[in-house]
Amino acid sequence: MTGRSSSERSDRPGRVRAARARPAGWLAAVPLLVFYGIVFGGPAIMIVAGAFTKEGRPSVDNMVESLQGGYLTALLGSVRLSAVVAVAGAVLGTFLAQAVVTSRSRLLRESVLTASGVLANFGGVPLAFLWIATLGNAGVVTTTFGLSDLGWSLYNFWGLALVYLYFSVPLMVLVMAPALDGLKPQWREAAQNSGASTWQFWRFVGIPVLAPSLLGGVVLLFGGAFAAYATAAAMVGATVPLVTLQIGDALSGNVLIGHENVALALSLDMILVAGLVMAVYLPLQRRSARWLR
């Protein structure tokens, strides 16, 4: 059976086969491209078109409005929160990754990395409820230690940052663990033999080699915190000004009708901010790949 068909195939002139194979191969990508064009391209066009339309006429009013007053406060609030989470998460995540990578316990290493894989994907609503049950007004830790009397509240900027770190730190561990593994012990020995102190080793070898991964991690963390909506919506409602909450409010009709286009303008602002930050990430990732193989 197989012998017959393979001889049939080899009898065919190669030219015909090549001519037949090429369009067929190309066509296999068409469903994805068409799907992408409609499902992603459609909304993308609506965002841009809507952001630059007011009352049916082309206008930049929406964009201007989205950068004023409460909207600007929300946008800056989001940027500030994301920056705090990104930097704090990067520092803490790197320390944790270093502690795990240098540990001799294989079990510790495996379990921390697996747990990081789960927690890095653990965002959204359950995360908010986990923390509300812990440190919210009726939370277990809050009531046990009487934190309310000390003026503690989870429902503010710093509370949100604390909660966002719960998925940011594990993500940073996942980014940094391979990078720290790539830091070869030989480099350290060479530095020590040349009389370098620990500080000098990190200053002139460690940090420069890790820098691309570090910055890449910061960018990922920033993006994750910037785009997060579910956690904030379930936790603080509208008490912390965030751009995602503003867009959500505008779309669910909590504000005046006719403000949908401002929501689109805010969406475009978000895409621009996230795009700028991501644009930093891609070249960095390529650079770090050079050292870490």
Add this chain to the structure above:
Amino acid sequence: MAALTPAPAVLTDSASAPAPARPGRPRRVRVWRGIVLLIAALYFLVPLGAAFVFTVNIPNVGFTLDAYTQIFTVDGFVSSLALSLGLAVATIVLVLVLLLPAMLAVRLSAPRLKPVLEVLCTIPLVVPPISFTAGIYMLLPWAQDVLAPTPFYQTVLAIQNQNFPVVLVLAYVVLALPFAYRSLDSAFTAIDVRTLVEAARNCGASWPRVMLTVIVPNIRSGLAGAAFLTLALVLGEYTVARLLGYLPFPVWIVMISGSQAQVSVAVSVFSLLLTWALLLAVSSAGVRKRSAS
């Protein structure tokens, strides 16, 4: 393949020989690592423990498992979880059906499309889900207006069916593309696709047969990773569903949290454990495959 697997005995021996005892580390390093790990353990485990205590310990009543037994009887639990699972399965199938042929095509016959595919599968990471949702939110009524005189009108209505909103599947496919692409890409890189496909084709296998019996078994770990990430994404997705007005699992949790705080926290803990179990299953499958080859 099998002929390649047994490693020379000498090599295995030297690899498993005990490493020379390392010089004792300075006490300072050990203390430092202990502190980092202790803080991390507190930060990540206390909320889990506290959330559990919150669900089983009602003030002035004491220990009870009511919150967990109530989960299944609360109105909407079964239907919202079933909807989420249905959406997840549909999303996984659609992602793989769209992505697999396209990725195969760029490897076999259209290598120039590869950067295009890579960029397309990275862009959804840059666009925050809420911005994407805002675009869909505006696109749907517009499409209804424009397509009203055409047969496509029924399609637009059908994808917004409350019982099974196909529009969510479409949106989730876009959100899952980056993760599925990465996972599959690393699996494809590990095998020699061209040789495998040509060998199978020369033996007379049809394209569907090549896919199912040659490609799929070889990229099993990548498929499992893609499926898991998509599943986790869909089961936890709140933003798109909430703003488009549907009621899958995460939206339902928030809805009941007002009246039944303990049940909503219990469900959150339950969903974390579910994700954890899934990830462990996927990663252990990957490990088994690696140790077998």
